[in-house]
Amino acid sequence: MTIDRNIVLARLEVVIDSLGLPELDPKAIAEDDERLIDFAIKHGQSLDWLVMGDIRSYILMAAKIR
Structure with a gap:
């Protein structure tokens, strides 16, 4: 499996901006x-x-918070 670093970068940018x-x-x-x-x-x-x-994992976390 090869990691697509550009996709990881895009997701990181969203997280870093959101936080x-x-x-x-x-x-x-x-x-x-x-x-x-x-x-x-x-x-x-x-x-x-x-x-x-x-x-x-995010779906499960959200369900547990409820």
Whole structure:
């Protein structure tokens, strides 16, 4: 499997904008697996979504919050 870094970058840009984190460099994060994992953990994001576009984990989180 090859990771499409451009898609990861686009998703990171959305997350970084939504969380108000303009000081972060989404391109640097998208290009480095360790930074991407650290970002996801620190900011409560799903690697499944960031890398593969799989939103099931977000659907489950939203259901549990209700």
